Amino acid sequence: MSKVQWEISNNEVTDRDTALRRLQEGTTGHVVCARDGACLQSYKEMEGIYHCEIVFKTDSCCPPVFAAPEGVTGKELEALYDRFANGDDFSFVEKEWEPLVAVEYRHRHNIMWFVFLFIAMVVVAVMAYEHGWM
Structure with missing residues (x-):
């Protein structure tokens, strides 16, 4: 499995728990989990609700970006990050999430x-x- 990189507000952190804890405790910032040239990123919309996007790696100058159709809860966000970091198939987002131009x-x-x-x-x-x- 490829290396997974965690960042909170452009600062690399060692693991998922640290990144998500700092996102949940803070009032600003965003978490990025990068793997194989793709990344899953999120930021806090309001207490307990997060905006989540995924960017897939392509040869295009404008890679496809998909956003969760509505805010996700903290538990849903943790599950998404776990699945992404483990290399699970995320092709479902092309049908279920909103494409961003x-x-x-x-x-x-x-x-x-x-x-x-x-x-x-x-x-x-x-x-x-x-x-x-x-």
Whole structure:
């Protein structure tokens, strides 16, 4: 099995218990568990409820990110981290969790629309000028 790395707010810690205890006791921060290029990460939404996401390793510049559809409890979070660290299959998230669109993809998509609309406006302006409408 590959090495599992635990972090709380970008500081490496030795084990799951330390990371989760510090997340539960703190008011800010996030826990990351990295394995095989993928990571499971979470942060506290409110007391006892956590937001949880998983990022899968791919060759893409924008790897797929999935978020749990609703906040998870502390016990559910512990179970998810245990399963992930043990190398369990997490393919279920592709069906059960919400896919998040990567910021880079949205940004590129918006630029493409802007370029398309700009070119269309230039073409319309040139046609209007040639026909004497301007």
